[in-house]
Amino acid sequence: MTTKWKLFIATGVLLLILTGCDNSLTEPNNTISQTEDPAPETKDSSEPTIVEDIKTDESIVSNGESSETSKPTEVAASLKDNYLKKLNEMEEADRNLEPASTIAGLEEQEAERYNKWDSVLNEVYSVLIEQLDKEQMDQLREDQRNWIIYRDETAKESSLKYSGGSYEALEYVATQATLTKERSYLLVAKYMK
Template sequence: MKRKAAALLAVLILAGCGNKLYEESMSQGKLALAAGEFDKARASFELALEEEPGDTDASVMYEQLKKFGEIESALEKAEWQEAEKQADILLKNKDLHSSLKEPLAQYKQSAADGKEQEQAVAEKVKSIQSLTSEKKYSEAKSQLDEMNDDDALKMAAASFSDELDEVEKEIQAGLEREAEAEKAAAVQQAEEAAARKAEEAAAAKVNQKTEYYQKLDRIERSQADLAYIYENGTTVEMREAEAERYKRWDDALNEIYGVLKEQLPASEMDQLRQAQREWITYRDETAEETASGFAGGSWESVQYVSTQASITQERCYELVDRYMD
């Protein structure tokens, strides 16, 4: 009988201790929760559950704080969509503790801001990659520097570190190639200027028609620098090459026309002026007709400028042959 009484007393003492630890854990959890010490509160409610596994109050608070911690972790990992989704779910919980509402709302806004910033960075990265593929390295570098200097985008940019490292290397290499090309072009221009000066000195001894035939021949030879682009360039590069070819012939035509204005009698110049207006119409209409075969395609603009260049070249020789001595 005494043994049974002692055993019962021990059970009551242990039960009393267990309940006391549960109550203390719940009390500490609520105090920590009110103070915004959410990690401490979660640990306290977890301890309370260990003492009373079926307790509804402890279970509800522990699950809310556990989910709160998962949202924090998602934000730290820049998992914006998941963080926003889980924060929204928890905010809709009618039993959500009041001390969690404001922090959760802030987390939800942070996730939305992070998602927006990530989208902005994604668009900027795409733009930079596009400019780089078009070999517009200076523009690409300007956009990259602008993005790197924007403190609001730095966290989102970290998600694109591999892409940004790769495109930065490509931009740097492209800028170096451009600098080398500019240097080579400057040397070539200096050499060509010296050669032209020598040729012009020699040309002064021949008649005007021969002089301009030589000039036009030099323009034809100068187009050798565009040959590589015609064989290996992109559509954008070929359009730029054709525009350069057209410019060279158009400059030559303007020079020839200016010389003839000074030399031809007024009546003959009036006839040439009218003929030139008609020729311009013919040039542009022919270019449009030729390019229409590629309507809607990227080659349309290339063909248009190419036709203008070829017709202008023919006109240069025609004016020299017909009007110059």
């Protein structure tokens, strides 16, 4: 094989690699992997959440035509996409929130953040009740009960490092908020159709 052909093939391979990279650069960072563990390890709430790209079913409509059988899947995929978008917007709002200047103010902000994420988690759970079959829902219900215990125990354990101090309650509610946010992403990515 001549050097000219080797260069031609190498250029072609490089173009294919760059084309693949270009697509990954244009996709948003704030979506979640479908393989995430339902009870993730506790993270420092000051660390940014790193989530990975998920793929949606792109075979819903072929040749620009929609068939009767594809409409339910199309609506469901749209619902999942809408919830991921909503969660991403909520997370962005959290990042852009100006922190309060007192411990009491910070605790109030974290309590509001927790309530916001808990509300959306309950909303997602309600949608899943409608989407999942009985066996899947029974399993999810059990997983959710175990996760609530995990969330509260993790928040308690995390807050104990400030036992008796003014940060104890703040750390508890901040951990609950962060874990609830992560759980919301997981339920949408893993279960929602």
